[in-house]
Amino acid sequence: MTTGTNPQSTTRPSAGVPLCKRKGDGLAELQTSLGSHVATIRTRRGQNVALALDGGEAAFIVHSGVLTVSVTMPGTSRQVVAILFPGDVLHSGVVPREADGTLTPANAGELWRLRWSIFAELLAKDAAIASFYHEAIDRQMTCRAIHVAAIGQFDCRQRVATFLFELALRTGTPSPSGGGVVFDLPLSRIDVADYLGLNADTLSRTMSRLRSSGVLDHSERNRAVVRDLRALAALSPASRALIALHGDRVL
Amino acid sequence: MTTGTNPQSTTRPSAGVPLCKRKGDGLAELQTSLGSHVATIRTRRGQNVALALDGGEAAFIVHSGVLTVSVTMPGTSRQVVAILFPGDVLHSGVVPREADGTLTPANAGELWRLRWSIFAELLAKDAAIASFYHEAIDRQMTCRAIHVAAIGQFDCRQRVATFLFELALRTGTPSPSGGGVVFDLPLSRIDVADYLGLNADTLSRTMSRLRSSGVLDHSERNRAVVRDLRALAALSPASRALIALHGDRVL
DNA sequence: CGGATTCTTGAGCATATTCAATTGTGGTGG
DNA sequence: CCACCACAATTGAATATGCTCAAGAATCCG
Numbered sequence: 001m002t003t004g005t006n007p008q009s010t011t012r013p014s015a016g017v018p019l020c021k022r023k024g025d026g027l028a029e030l031q032t033s034l035g036s037h038v039a040t041i042r043t044r045r046g047q048n049v050a051l052a053l054d055g056g057e058a059a060f061i062v063h064s065g066v067l068t069v070s071v072t073m074p075g076t077s078r079q080v081v082a083i084l085f086p087g088d089v090l091h092s093g094v095v096p097r098e099a100d101g102t103l104t105p106a107n108a109g110e111l112w113r114l115r116w117s118i119f120a121e122l123l124a125k126d127a128a129i130a131s132f133y134h135e136a137i138d139r140q141m142t143c144r145a146i147h148v149a150a151i152g153q154f155d156c157r158q159r160v161a162t163f164l165f166e167l168a169l170r171t172g173t174p175s176p177s178g179g180g181v182v183f184d185l186p187l188s189r190i191d192v193a194d195y196l197g198l199n200a201d202t203l204s205r206t207m208s209r210l211r212s213s214g215v216l217d218h219s220e221r222n223r224a225v226v227r228d229l230r231a232l233a234a235l236s237p238a239s240r241a242l243i244a245l246h247g248d249r250v251l
Numbered sequence: 252m253t254t255g256t257n258p259q260s261t262t263r264p265s266a267g268v269p270l271c272k273r274k275g276d277g278l279a280e281l282q283t284s285l286g287s288h289v290a291t292i293r294t295r296r297g298q299n300v301a302l303a304l305d306g307g308e309a310a311f312i313v314h315s316g317v318l319t320v321s322v323t324m325p326g327t328s329r330q331v332v333a334i335l336f337p338g339d340v341l342h343s344g345v346v347p348r349e350a351d352g353t354l355t356p357a358n359a360g361e362l363w364r365l366r367w368s369i370f371a372e373l374l375a376k377d378a379a380i381a382s383f384y385h386e387a388i389d390r391q392m393t394c395r396a397i398h399v400a401a402i403g404q405f406d407c408r409q410r411v412a413t414f415l416f417e418l419a420l421r422t423g424t425p426s427p428s429g430g431g432v433v434f435d436l437p438l439s440r441i442d443v444a445d446y447l448g449l450n451a452d453t454l455s456r457t458m459s460r461l462r463s464s465g466v467l468d469h470s471e472r473n474r475a476v477v478r479d480l481r482a483l484a485a486l487s488p489a490s491r492a493l494i495a496l497h498g499d500r501v502l
Numbered sequence: 503c504g505g506a507t508t509c510t511t512g513a514g515c516a517t518a519t520t521c522a523a524t525t526g527t528g529g530t531g532g
Numbered sequence: 533c534c535a536c537c538a539c540a541a542t543t544g545a546a547t548a549t550g551c552t553c554a555a556g557a558a559t560c561c562g
Contacts, residue, residue: 071400073488076409079400094392099400099492120385124378134371137388141345144395149322149330149350151403152448156518158327189541197403199519204542221527221540237324241350407550440509450551455510472509472559 026132027063027087031112033129034122038112043067043105051092051103057116060090065109066186070194071099080195082144083187085170089136091116106186142245146238151197154237159196160206161235162242164216168226169246180217181226210235277383278314278338282363284380285373289363294318294356302343302354308367311341316360317437321445322350331446333395334438336421340387342367357437393496397489402448405488410447411457412486413493415467419477420497431468431478461486 031038041049043065051058067084083106084090093116095101105111123130150162172183185192193200210216215232217225226232233239282289292300294316302309318335334357335341344367346352356362374381401413423434436443444451461467466483468476477483484490 069396071396071492073400073404073492076400076404076488079403081396081399091389091392094389094396096393096396096492096495098495099397099489101396123385124381127375130375134374138342138345141342141392141395142347144392144399145320145322145332145345145347145352146350148332148395148399148402149324149327151399152330152445153324153327194403200540201520201542202518205518208542237326238350241322241324241347244347244349451508452510452552453550456550459510 027061030061030129030132031063033126034112034114037114037118037122039114041111041113043107043109043111045105045107047105049103049105049111051095051097051101053092053113053115057091057093059114059116059119060084060092060103061112062086062088062090063110063112065105065107065111067103067105067107067109067111068187068191068195069095069101069103071096071101073099078194079197080187080191082140082147083195087136088140089133106188106191139245146241146245147195150238156196156198156202156206157209157235158237159198160203160210161232162238163192163196164210164224164226165229165232165236165239166242166246167224168229168232169242172226175225179227181229183224183226185222185224278312281312281380281383282314284377285363285365288365288369288373290365292362292364294358294360294362296356296358298356300354300356300362302346302348302352304343304364304366308342308344310365310367310370311335311343311354312363313337313339313341314361314363316356316358316362318354318356318358318360318362319438319442319446320346320352320354322347322352324350329445330448331442333391333398334446338387339391340384357439357442390496397492397496398446401489407447407449407453407457408460408486409488410449411454411461412466412483413489414443414447415461415475415477416480416483416487416490417493417497418475419480419483420493423477426476431476432480433474433476436473436475 038061040063043049049060049067062084064086068080069082069084069090070078070080072078081095086109090103092103095103119129123133146162150159154162167183167185168181171186172181174180175182187195189203190200193203196203198206207216207218211218215226215228215235217227219225233243236242289312291314294300300311300318313335315337319331320333320335320341321329321331323329332346337360341354343354346354370380374384397413401410405413418434418436419432422437423432425431426433438446440454441451444454447454449457458467458469462469466477466479466486468478470476484494487493
């Protein structure tokens with residue numbers, strides 16, 4: 001049940017036609033394997049998803065929509081540690097409570113939750129679940145390695161280009177007006193800035209510069225059009241790594 | 252066999268008396284479970300450990316010593332993505348080849364390696380191995396979350412304090428001359444700088460300042476003495492999170 | 503002891519941040 | 533439908549923080 005339509009950005013026609021032979025199918029099968037243990041959570045932007053489940057740990061599986069995992073160390077501003085896309089998994093135990101860890105939807109979407117102890121048992125029993133989990137974890141680990149390299153070594157333009165390029169790869173659709181790629185910007189400027197370890201002002205400036213240099217076309221508020229994906233890729237030192245990781249889509 | 256002495260910094264007497272009821276015991280049991288599938292690699296500083304194993308992926312388990320996982324994106328300098336301590340695990344598949352990923356010992360030590368496909372089978376069969384793996388992955392994930400927050404949000408002094416504090420927690424021993432904590436600095440300045448997303452010069456300056464402000468005491472080259480661990484903790488916004496993660500040791 | 507490496511330190515510079523003012527957008531109620 | 537408000541995003545000028553480059557000191561290793 002409820003495996004049906006994706007409520008994410010229902011007003012937008014385009015994003016509904018993803019050219020992905022995505023995890024979608026795998027997720028459907030998975031849900032039947034997980035059976036009655038999953039609770040389905042309809043997410044809404046800004047809502048705070050409790051990490052604990054009856055005092056214990058929880059497992060989350062993103063079915064649709066985009067979520068952020070962030071921590072805030074005392075005296076510093078928030079850091080978005082990961083962006084979760086459909087098919088991604090989170091064990092609440094890895095989010096440091098002492099650092100004010102939170103799981104926050106950026107989007108409307110659907111999130112599956114179950115008790116971690118139950119999920120761990122299923123992992124041991126069901127090979128399909130185990131392999132799904134291990135693949136997801138590996139992908140997210142790789143993603144985080146790239147992220148670390150980006151915020152550790154890239155200048156602001158490179159970071160923004162990397163972020164946009166990843167979004168284009170993971171959620172983009174070919175532009176109707178030829179050539180480019182269109183995708184939603186599910187995160188607010190502040191969220192993106194916190195993800196990239198940048199100031200929101202700096203981020204805004206950088207995106208303005210990208211726009212005026214022609215690689216970006218910012219028609220609507222939460223939407224981006226990349227005219228020349230190759231030009232964008234050229235700005236990101238991580239483009240090759242990202243293609244290797246997510247390249248089973250566009251381009 | 253070869254589970255014996257730890258060759259790490261054999262010239263140094265102190266570090267050999269760790270006050271950790273560490274993974275050591277667990278590792279010994281683990282080795283028997285893994286049986287004949289593991290190859291033992293004696294590591295030496297700077298040596299490059301091949302990530303691929305006969306063209307396939309590999310699993311690595313750190314038995315002793317310290318290793319770094321780093322990536323280098325074209326046009327930028329190296330980023331150390333993770334520091335691996337005894338008990339840590341690495342699936343070579345998560346290290347992006349396209350980004351020049353490497354696994355490099357910082358130390359003399361012992362590393363176990365086996366074919367990933369075999370390890371994956373063992374994971375499915377042996378509950379002890381699975382739980383060891385999952386715990387290790389969770390710990391390393393949490394570690395990386397803290398790391399991301401550090402390089403994304405901390406200024407240079409906070410980053411250095413965080414690094415030193417973590418080393419003190421994980422590998423420190425109480426100072427013979429009362430009060431403080433002593434530990435090896437297994438990484439070169441450049442390695443540390445690349446880990447923290449800092450310039451080596453800036454790192455050196457920062458450590459000098461810590462020394463002249465009295466929290467640090469840098470007797471030997473590769474060794475640090477922290478006079479007042481609380482003072483150091485106060486400089487790191489991540490101290491609470493680190494204690495929660497590694498606090499089953501000193502302090 | 504000499505040579506190579508690693509580390510330290512200084513001066514000048516570049517990049518991103520801060521702070522503040524302005525514009526733009528979405529939602530609410532008249 | 534418009535006016536209004538709250539909030540998000542943009543932009544500028546001044547500042548600060550860490551980087552670059554280069555020289556010198558310390559340490560390691562043969």
